Amino acid sequence: MSRYKLQINGDDVEVDATPDMPLLWVIRDKLKLSGTKFGCGIAQCGACTVHVDGVAVRSCVLPVSAVSGPVTTIEGLADGNDLHPLQTAWIEHDVPQCGYCQAGQIMSAAALLSTNSQPSDNDIDQALAGNYCRCGTNVRIRRAVHTAATFYNADKGNG
Amino acid sequence: MSMNKISRRGLFKASAMVGGGLMLKLSLPVNAMEGDATTLVKSNELNFYVQIASDGQITIYAPNPEMGQGIKTALPMIIAEEMGARWEDVEVIQAPVDGKKYGLQGSGGSMSVFRNFDTMRTMGASAREMLIGAASLLMEVEKKELEAKESQVVHGSGRSMSFGQLASVAAQQPVPDPEQLSYKDPRSYTILGSSVGSVDNLVIATGLSKFGIDVDVPGMKYASYTRCPRPGGKALSFNEEEIKALPGVIDAFILQPDASSGKASMAFLRGLAALQGGVAIVGDDTWSVFSAKSKLKVNWDESGASRDQWSQMIEDARDIAAKGGGEVKKAGPAVDAAFADNNNRVQEGFYEFPYVAHVCMEPMNCTVDYRKGATADLDSMEIWLGSQFPFQVKEIAENMLGVKQSNVTVHGLRMGGGFGRRAVHDFAAEAMAISHRSGLPVKLTWTRTDDIHNDYFRVGGFENMKAAISPDGKLAAWDQHYIGFANNGKPVIGSGLRGNELPMVAFDNARVTQSMMPVDTACGAWRAPGSNTNAFVEQSFIHELANLAERDHAEFLIELMGSRRWIKDGNISALNTGRAIDVIKLAVEKAGWGKTMPEGSGLGLAFYFCHAAHVAEVAEVSVDADRNFTVKKITAAIDVGPIINMSGAINQVQGSIVDGLSTMALQEITMSNGRIEQDNFHQYSVMRIAATPEIDVHFIQSDNKPTGLGEPALPPLAPAVTNAIFAATGERIRTMPLSKVGYKLV
Numbered sequence: 001m002s003r004y005k006l007q008i009n010g011d012d013v014e015v016d017a018t019p020d021m022p023l024l025w026v027i028r029d030k031l032k033l034s035g036t037k038f039g040c041g042i043a044q045c046g047a048c049t050v051h052v053d054g055v056a057v058r059s060c061v062l063p064v065s066a067v068s069g070p071v072t073t074i075e076g077l078a079d080g081n082d083l084h085p086l087q088t089a090w091i092e093h094d095v096p097q098c099g100y101c102q103a104g105q106i107m108s109a110a111a112l113l114s115t116n117s118q119p120s121d122n123d124i125d126q127a128l129a130g131n132y133c134r135c136g137t138n139v140r141i142r143r144a145v146h147t148a149a150t151f152y153n154a155d156k157g158n159g
Numbered sequence: 160m161s162m163n164k165i166s167r168r169g170l171f172k173a174s175a176m177v178g179g180g181l182m183l184k185l186s187l188p189v190n191a192m193e194g195d196a197t198t199l200v201k202s203n204e205l206n207f208y209v210q211i212a213s214d215g216q217i218t219i220y221a222p223n224p225e226m227g228q229g230i231k232t233a234l235p236m237i238i239a240e241e242m243g244a245r246w247e248d249v250e251v252i253q254a255p256v257d258g259k260k261y262g263l264q265g266s267g268g269s270m271s272v273f274r275n276f277d278t279m280r281t282m283g284a285s286a287r288e289m290l291i292g293a294a295s296l297l298m299e300v301e302k303k304e305l306e307a308k309e310s311q312v313v314h315g316s317g318r319s320m321s322f323g324q325l326a327s328v329a330a331q332q333p334v335p336d337p338e339q340l341s342y343k344d345p346r347s348y349t350i351l352g353s354s355v356g357s358v359d360n361l362v363i364a365t366g367l368s369k370f371g372i373d374v375d376v377p378g379m380k381y382a383s384y385t386r387c388p389r390p391g392g393k394a395l396s397f398n399e400e401e402i403k404a405l406p407g408v409i410d411a412f413i414l415q416p417d418a419s420s421g422k423a424s425m426a427f428l429r430g431l432a433a434l435q436g437g438v439a440i441v442g443d444d445t446w447s448v449f450s451a452k453s454k455l456k457v458n459w460d461e462s463g464a465s466r467d468q469w470s471q472m473i474e475d476a477r478d479i480a481a482k483g484g485g486e487v488k489k490a491g492p493a494v495d496a497a498f499a500d501n502n503n504r505v506q507e508g509f510y511e512f513p514y515v516a517h518v519c520m521e522p523m524n525c526t527v528d529y530r531k532g533a534t535a536d537l538d539s540m541e542i543w544l545g546s547q548f549p550f551q552v553k554e555i556a557e558n559m560l561g562v563k564q565s566n567v568t569v570h571g572l573r574m575g576g577g578f579g580r581r582a583v584h585d586f587a588a589e590a591m592a593i594s595h596r597s598g599l600p601v602k603l604t605w606t607r608t609d610d611i612h613n614d615y616f617r618v619g620g621f622e623n624m625k626a627a628i629s630p631d632g633k634l635a636a637w638d639q640h641y642i643g644f645a646n647n648g649k650p651v652i653g654s655g656l657r658g659n660e661l662p663m664v665a666f667d668n669a670r671v672t673q674s675m676m677p678v679d680t681a682c683g684a685w686r687a688p689g690s691n692t693n694a695f696v697e698q699s700f701i702h703e704l705a706n707l708a709e710r711d712h713a714e715f716l717i718e719l720m721g722s723r724r725w726i727k728d729g730n731i732s733a734l735n736t737g738r739a740i741d742v743i744k745l746a747v748e749k750a751g752w753g754k755t756m757p758e759g760s761g762l763g764l765a766f767y768f769c770h771a772a773h774v775a776e777v778a779e780v781s782v783d784a785d786r787n788f789t790v791k792k793i794t795a796a797i798d799v800g801p802i803i804n805m806s807g808a809i810n811q812v813q814g815s816i817v818d819g820l821s822t823m824a825l826q827e828i829t830m831s832n833g834r835i836e837q838d839n840f841h842q843y844s845v846m847r848i849a850a851t852p853e854i855d856v857h858f859i860q861s862d863n864k865p866t867g868l869g870e871p872a873l874p875p876l877a878p879a880v881t882n883a884i885f886a887a888t889g890e891r892i893r894t895m896p897l898s899k900v901g902y903k904l905v
């Protein structure tokens with residue numbers, strides 16, 4: 001058992017964990033942030049996607065001892081009171097069915113939009129290739145990412 | 160932590176950005192967990208489903224479990240419509256599991272809308288009459304001069320009072336006699352039939368929605384469970400000292416199988432929920448019990464374990480098909496004569512479909528707090544889980560551990576997928592036994608491997624088909640031999656023919672026989688049981704026959720329907736050939752049936768009737784020389800009566816089509832000496848987003864009662880795609896998944 005200092009959603013936290021404990025379980029069981037989901041544990045489904053240093057990673061295979069930067073989870077994606085454009089677009093397009101995969105989908109899409117604010121269908125397919133949706137909301141996910149991109153750009157223009 | 164930075168104010172800002180004609184409800188519930196319904200400020204209760212606060216907030220309780228099918232939104236919409244409420248004023252809360260108040264709180268068989276429509280209307284109309292009664296008192300006018308709309312009761316003179324102003328007086332009004340209630344004219348509906356966003360979208364998009372796996376109760380510990388890799392095996396001993404010495408491990412012990420948990424009042428569940436033998440590990444967090452699980456060395460007693468072997472089953476089925484025979488389900492008068500007639504042309508085909516798993520995105524899990532009482536009849540239990548029939552776990556608690564059902568509290572949480580898997584509660588039996596044995600509140604979480612290995616699979620099977628076409632291109636004889644699976648002599652769920660399928664239901668000279676092979680692998684309900692495989696065989700073979708007859712497929716299919724009629728008048732489970740013909744015609748029209756297709760491309764059609772729904776689908780597919788195939792577009796035409804929530808309905812159809820494609824293209828579970836050979840998603844994959852087709856959905860909103868959409872759009876997908884591949888390539892596919900016969904979905 002060792003002590004690890006992490007920055008999660010802007011807050012500094014310290015946790016006691018074995019070095020091999022994946023970030024996923026630190027977030028869920030130790031920090032009680034349950035928005036990040038467990039789906040496979042082998043980097044196949046994307047349910048556990050979070051950002052480390054702004055990059056989308058599969059937290060189920062990232063040992064806590066290897067976390068090298070600030071972590072953002074779905075709970076930290078909104079900017080204070082304001083939803084992230086993807087969250088708004090997800091609601092507008094009524095994307096979720098069971099909803100279990102959606103935090104991972106949104107986090108993968110958010111990483112895409114932060115580097116590519118006008119993604120093509122192909123860009124979206126690439127960025128979300130690691131995220132399963134067992135309920136088959138794929139059609140709406142694509143549309144919602146496009147809509148979010150327009151919000152995103154409008155926001156930047158206004159800012 | 161930054162968990163709850165989102166405020167109502169921020170959300171209203173979001174709502175201003177939202178358009179697109181979708182009705183939205185943007186407020187953050189006090190707490191997304193059902194258990195906290197009781198902590199809400201008690202407002203004026205008009206009935207078990209409806210409360211109205213003096214500030215105008217309307218709370219509607221959603222009775223049935225939500226697994227992604229949209230029922231938590233759809234049923235409250237019916238109440239709100241009939242009340243005259245504005246949807247924006249409605250907050251939906253999952254009702255507690257309480258059959259006395261809320262009836263059969265189950266989700267399965269796509270029947271929730273049909274079964275509950277009248278009750279929901281009654282609850283809404285009853286609340287509306289109580290509000291009008293209150294307004295008549297307070298405004299001193301006749302009830303018949305009043306109308307409820309937009310969350311107000313309005314008088315002909317223009318005076319009005321809001322629901323909030325009326326709420327406390329309305330709650331004191333006598334409950335109207337249901338026989339005396341009148342209902343809105345559907346033409347005046349403002350909520351039903353519109354597009355309403357799911358009530359939980361906001362908590363889902365912000366990560367605050369609580370699924371079973373997210374439950375956290377005071378003092379809770381974490382558990383894993385490991386069964387014998389060969390189903391039916393029992394644990395004799397394990398490396399107990401080594402496991403208990405691992406970091407974060409509190410306890411580890413063997414559980415013996417217990418058949419008593421398999422008693423159930425619902426017939427289809429009987430025998431399914433039995434506790435299987437295995438090793439439980441309890442620890443401080445999920446990772447500790449998962450990593451300890453991976454270090455387990457168990458000595459298993461496999462004397463009673465499954466020896467199922469899929470490759471052998473395929474060989475046996477071919478032998479059975481060659482011999483013929485089987486139990487006769489239907490005996491057409493002149494089937495053999497039609498085959499013997501040299502003027503007829505004959506087609507034969509042997510079809511195969513595999514076992515498949517549910518792989519709900521949320522692996523099975525259950526949290527249980529067993530509390531020992533001063534005397535045995537005071538033992539109690541609190542259970543948290545996502546379940547399609549949550550009340551069923553109370554029976555397991557009583558049958559297995561002797562806890563009186565009245566001492567069991569069940570919290571039904573949102574499910575990360577159900578598809579039939581969460582109708583069976585073997586994982587809940589495990590969690591109960593672990594909490595009971597350890598004396599601790601525990602959350603049992605399955606690994607993905609547990610979730611696949613311990614599934615109640617969609618049963619695989621085979622059908623040997625033969626038919627004759629007369630010289631004038633008409634169906635002359637149909638011979639269908641189903642080779643499926645039985646356990647203890649009883650066909651497992653989804654195996655076999657019901658006799659209500661096409662063409663035999665509308666065509667006399669058909670022989671239908673059935674043979675069953677024994678199986679030990681657990682089978683269960685998987686989205687549209689039976690239909691999802693029968694549709695593939697029957698609708699593919701009808702296409703084979705249309706080709707043999709050199710007829711247009713759509714025309715041939717419509718001809719098989721015969722005259723427009725309801726096979727059993729008034730019975731929603733019976734095919735209505737008129738509705739069938741209408742959806743087929745609409746699907747082919749919208750898909751551009753008959754247009755010239757480029758080289759390597761084709762259109763394929765299929766129709767299926769199940770769950771009271773008539774569905775036709777046309778697939779547009781292209782195939783390259785290496786058998787890489789792309790499904791470009793699916794056009795679906797559907798008659799499920801009037802639509803409750805247009806956005807939710809389309810979502811279900813899109814999802815069923817993606818699910819159907821993913822399954823038919825990629826998925827197969829195989830058994831080797833009883834062991835399930837697929838361990839995780841690297842060996843059992845789900846379709847990736849790039850392969851998603853365009854999906855074009857059309858509804859015929861016929862004048863029938865509304866029925867459900869969670870399942871019926873799935874069955875026609877597979878044959879529509881293989882028929883399109885035939886149109887593109889001339890190659891007939893009679894085996895699922897397509898990956899097994901060299902086709903790759905791209």
Ligand code: FES
Nearest residue numbers: 039040043046060
């Ligand atoms: S849980 Fe991490 S990718 Fe599936």
Ligand code: FES
Nearest residue numbers: 098099101134135
């Ligand atoms: S919404 Fe259920 S898995 Fe994506």
